[in-house]
Amino acid sequence: MxxxxxxxxxxxxxxxILAHPAPKGGGCPSHLSESGLDVAALASRCISVSQLVxxxxxGSGNTLYWLxxxxxxxRTVAFENDPLVYELSSRNLALLDLPLRLECTDFxxxxxxxRAAPDELVLAFVAPPWGHALDSRVGLDLAxxxxxxxxxxxxxxxxxxxxxxxFAIQVHERMEPKSLAGLVSRFDAYELMVYGLxxxxxxxxxxxxxxxxxxRARRTxxxxxxxxxxxxxxxxxxxxxxx
Ligand SMILES: C[S@@+](CC[C@H](N)C(=O)[O-])C[C@H]1O[C@@H](n2cnc3c(N)ncnc32)[C@H](O)[C@@H]1O
Numbered sequence: 001m002x003x004x005x006x007x008x009x010x011x012x013x014x015x016x017i018l019a020h021p022a023p024k025g026g027g028c029p030s031h032l033s034e035s036g037l038d039v040a041a042l043a044s045r046c047i048s049v050s051q052l053v054x055x056x057x058x059g060s061g062n063t064l065y066w067l068x069x070x071x072x073x074x075r076t077v078a079f080e081n082d083p084l085v086y087e088l089s090s091r092n093l094a095l096l097d098l099p100l101r102l103e104c105t106d107f108x109x110x111x112x113x114x115r116a117a118p119d120e121l122v123l124a125f126v127a128p129p130w131g132h133a134l135d136s137r138v139g140l141d142l143a144x145x146x147x148x149x150x151x152x153x154x155x156x157x158x159x160x161x162x163x164x165x166x167f168a169i170q171v172h173e174r175m176e177p178k179s180l181a182g183l184v185s186r187f188d189a190y191e192l193m194v195y196g197l198x199x200x201x202x203x204x205x206x207x208x209x210x211x212x213x214x215x216r217a218r219r220t221x222x223x224x225x226x227x228x229x230x231x232x233x234x235x236x237x238x239x240x241x242x243x
Contacts, residue, residue, distance in 0.1 A: 031206075032062055033066050035193070035195070038206060038208070039067060039125070043121060043123055046210075048121035051075070051121045052076075053068070053123045055076075055125045056110070056124065058079060061102065063127060064125070075120070077101050079110040081107070089102065108155050125168045126149060128152060132144065134172060139173070141176040162212075165212055166210050170204060186209070188210050189209070190207060192205060192206075192207050193205055
């Protein structure tokens with residue numbers, strides 16, 4: 001299938017498996033295409049020679065699709081615990097012939113069988129169900145996603161102790177401050193990027209956190225700024241997010 005083709009539109013009733021528009025050339029960006037570029041740019045600054053991408057909540061595989069477009073040489077493993085979603089996504093992903101292994105299992109059970117080489121960067125894309133974690137008044141409570149984001153990070157830490165890690169966490173433009181501060185304090189360094197693709201208050205973003213390494217601060221290229229609503233940089237342990 002053409003690399004720019006979108007995933008087939010299918011629905012399970014339990015999770016939305018949607019085809020995100022695939023920007024061609026100057027086409028309209030989605031937060032997935034944008035975040036794929038930002039995550040890959042950050043991963044490329046790690047000294048680990050190769051990458052092991054793990055998506056513990058694969059859903060449709062859309063995120064993986066965008067990540068693998070920018071990290072084509074990464075080894076990739078993904079987990080999905082809903083058999084119907086797994087079945088539909090497996091069929092779609094097979095059409096794209098991507099170099100990934102999708103398993104139908106709970107992510108924590110799946111992680112126990114994954115081994116990383118010592119020189120591999122473990123790159124986790126973390127997008128669990130938000131459940132009731134998103135409140136219109138306070139924003140996304142990262143401690144109330146299902147499971148809480150910090151618990152997911154700790155699962156990776158216990159399974160890949162010794163590896164350099166990069167977490168790319170799907171977040172919302174507005175987040176409950178205490179849960180955000182608690183999460184970022186766990187990282188050696190972190191960066192928050194919110195993509196201004198929708199009306200204010202309705203935008204998604206990516207919180208990237210590193211463990212075992214600290215990237216040097218970078219300047220975001222001008223070509224990327226037009227899609228970015230905000231980029232908060234904080235490459236120091238425990239430093240609070242700026243305004
Ligand atoms: C928000 S969706 C992920 C969206 C995904 N990034 C995509 O591109 O479509 C979360 C997915 O995680 C699955 N899930 C929920 N809990 C899980 C668990 N403990 N282990 C593995 N998958 C889980 C859900 O069935 C759902 O498909």
